[in-house]
Amino acid sequence: MRCWEERAQGRFRFAHTAPWFVEVEGRPLQPHREEAEFLVRQVEAEIARSSSVLSSQALEEYRRALNIYRSIARTAK
Numbered sequence: 001m002r003c004w005e006e007r008a009q010g011r012f013r014f015a016h017t018a019p020w021f022v023e024v025e026g027r028p029l030q031p032h033r034e035e036a037e038f039l040v041r042q043v044e045a046e047i048a049r050s051s052s053v054l055s056s057q058a059l060e061e062y063r064r065a066l067n068i069y070r071s072i073a074r075t076a077k
Contacts, residue, residue: 036073043069 002016023029043066051059 031072031076033073033076036069036076039069040066040073
C-alpha cells in the first residue's frame with residue numbers, strides 16, 4: 001500500500017508498506033504485455049551491450065530468457 005499527502009511549498013509526505021503477494025489456486029500470475037515487453041527490451045539491450053565480452057554459454061542463457069519473455073509477451077493481455 002502507498003499513500004501520500006501534498007504539503008505546503010511543493011512538499012509531500014509519502015509512506016508505503018512492504019509488498020504483499022497473493023496467490024489464488026487455479027489462477028496463475030498473468031503479467032501484463034507491457035511488463036513482458038519491457039523485459040524483452042532489457043534483455044535485447046543487454047545482449048547487444050555484452051555480446052563481445054560474454055561467453056557463449058552466458059549468451060545462450062540470455063537468449064533462453066529472451067525467448068521466454070517473448071513468449072510471455074505474445075500471450076499477455
